[in-house]
Amino acid sequence: MNKEVHTRRYFIKSAFIGLITGTAVLWGSMVGRQKTINSKKKFTIPYNPNQEVSFNDEFIVVTRDNKIQVLSSRCTHLGCKIVSESDSKLLCPCHGSSFDLEGNVLIGPALRPLEKLDFEIDRNSSILTVQL
Ligand code: FES
Known part of the structure; x- marks a missing residue:
């Protein structure tokens, strides 16, 4: 039972970290694209x-x-x-x-x-x- 709770916590924690990492990567690519658009010669x-x-x-x-x-x-x-x-x-x-x-x-x-x-x-x- 205790092992099951640990597994569930581990899954939720991993999912949360994955969500934060994915959001950060997506945000970084959007900011990079906007810089390219705004950087006219x-x-x-x-x-x-x-x-x-x-x-x-x-x-x-x-x-x-x-x-x-x-x-x-x-x-x-x-x-x-x-x-x-x-x-x-x-x-x-x-x-x-x-x-x-x-x-x-x-x-x-x-x-x-x-x-x-x-x-x-x-x-x-x-x-x-x-x-x-
Ligand atoms: S590039 Fe074809 S007419 Fe100018």
């Missing part, structure tokens, strides 16, 4: 307001009529990097898609516009910070 570059289009590694800065836009340089077709502009068109080198300077598709195969990226500009120092 930031890029800081000098901003030249006299340059209509400038290509950077991951983004394109477009300045028109004193309005600045930052577009992803990743083509929305299959992700090739857009690195050139001609006649106010952004040209994808891979399959021929082209986009206007607002990022809208002019010629496919791409179907979606280029992603617009969040940015901040410090006009005193002419520093542009882009979040990817």
Whole structure:
């Protein structure tokens, strides 16, 4: 009888420890995933307001009529990097898609516009910070 009580206590204690451990592991993985979501990359570059289009590694800065836009340089077709502009068109080198300077598709195969990226500009120092 005494051994049975010991076994039941042992089971309850083990189940409780297992529940606490499982909860801790689950919580840790959720916190790790949230950190990944919140950790956007930031890029800081000098901003030249006299340059209509400038290509950077991951983004394109477009300045028109004193309005600045930052577009992803990743083509929305299959992700090739857009690195050139001609006649106010952004040209994808891979399959021929082209986009206007607002990022809208002019010629496919791409179907979606280029992603617009969040940015901040410090006009005193002419520093542009882009979040990817
Ligand atoms: S990746 Fe740009 S057109 Fe295919």
